[in-house]
Amino acid sequence: MTLANTILSALRGATANKLRAALTTLGIIIGVASVIAMLALGNGARAAVDANFRFLGSDSIQVAAQMAMDHGQIVPAGKILSYEDGLEMTQQVPLIRSVDMSVSSSGKLRYGRAAVDLNITGSTADALQSVVNQGTVQPVNWPEGQKLTTAAFVGEGRFFSPEEVLANAPVCVLGWQTAQDLFGGDNPLGQEVWVNRQRCEVIGVLTELEMVDPSQRLNNDPNEGAYLPISTAVRSLYEQEPTVNITAHVTDEKRIDEAKDALTQYLRSRHEITQQPDGTWPDDFTLTTRRDVLGAQQDAARTFSLLLAAMAVVSLVVGGIGIMNVMLVSVSERTREIGVRMAVGARGRDITAQFLLEAVLLGAVGGLLGVAVGMLAIPVAATLNQGMALLDPNSIPLALGVALLTGVVFGLYPALRASQLDPIEALGYE
């Protein structure tokens, strides 16, 4: 019998009892939906980490002060991370190539009689590079897909240099809107402004910037602000020494764990942290690498994925047994049909093919419905996993393949049984 005719026969057989077919495939539907949802969770966790931690390069260690609650206020748990902590890092830890630092606070900027309240950032000279890496803002009308450079962010003048940072130079760089507000149409370069009680020379103005994500453009204006060397900011903007954000870059990505250990030693000795009698270290800082973040996110997703995997396996086995059951019933109901087919010349393999194909067809129907249900279930799965679930395109062929395979595996026994019937008995003699 030709394949086309076998498929037709199987189609007729499988659709003869639609309700029974639908109920049979329920297990397959749930199993396939679980596979789709499971892979969406893993995929979602990966995508979330990629999106949220793009700024944390694979060569970076983020250093943060351990915080605690005190009378409803968030305060450092131990010593703060100071500018000096960061400054000496490169000298004391050979595996650290460079260190980015930043602080930010609100403040007042004055020029003549004009004054604006704004967010003031103290940073190292690499601040613009961090902004580029973060990729959340871009110059207005930036061509899509073109690579961002630090130079594109500077409209007039220049950004401050590493030497100016080390020398506490009284210089500043203004955001585009801030320069407009203070100077109108005049050239701000070389002018002196007051940043709180510190006089600074304006050495640069940034390009007009916008958020990359259009939905964020109403809430965030990246053009208001002023940048100072972090050394200058720490001295002049704060009454108490502030805790700074530190990102250390290692010389060799492969030795990042080694660098992390060295950094821990360095900070423990600087902060005079000693080992407790129970062997623990009461560290007042935390070190985070990209791999740490990824690991934590994936751990969370993995627990849930395992649950779904177990559900998928159980459902598919239940679904498979359902298919086997319905096929066995079908074979015994259609014994006479099998006898007639054999009498007019069907060989064993023709009968096997017909019933196997019917079982595979049930699997395929269950698989297709399962993919649909799985895609609908992704938003539900996302709410259980901090919004991290994203359809993995590869999961669709995979899940369909699993459904078809279930049909083959569990349809084989009934199909073989049908093919081994004795034609005389099947025709109803004896």
Add this chain to the structure above:
Amino acid sequence: MMDAHPWVIDAQELVKTYTMGSSQVRALRGVSLRVAPGEFVALMGTSGSGKSTLMHLLGCLDTPTSGRYLLEGRDVSALSRDGRARLRSRRIGFIFQTYNLLPRLSTLDNVALPLLYQGRVGRVRDRAEEALSRVGLSERARHRPSELSGGERQRVAIARALITRPAIILADEPTGSLDSATGEEIMRLLTELGREGVTLLMVTHDAHIASYAERTLHMRDGRLLEGGEER
């Protein structure tokens, strides 16, 4: 090629023994039978006489315990399951008392079924339509068996048996489920086919129906009766 052998069926000393529990049932105790091309033979006997068993052997649905069975000169007594299925799809047509049409297939598809199991693709519909028109049911090609009368269903079954142009058509009580008027119609059709050169072997317990055949054989207790050969 067929003319090289004078007999369509040449069965020699066929024995069939079944084991039922601990006892042996000897359904056929040595049956020899020859059927010439174009013959219309009736096989009579009471139930349990072994006529159904003989028909199963001659139809290659089963193999004899001993004896030789030549179909068109070829020894088919020891063919495999698949070999017998292949032979049935090409050289043997069946007509059953209860028609045995597949309820979900149209009349035309029922008739075409043996050709599909031959693995044929070309001209299948044309040949099915031809066979249907031979039994006078061209206008019923799209109907399901359940929409046909008993007589019409048996005509469809006859068309299905005819379509492969078999060496022999085996009919098992072809009128057994029909009223006598319709039964006569079916018998007239079979007689016509016999005149056109189709070889027919019909099992029946009705002497009147058997009288349509050219020759009637009688069976009892697993043997053909002596002297029961000629009408």
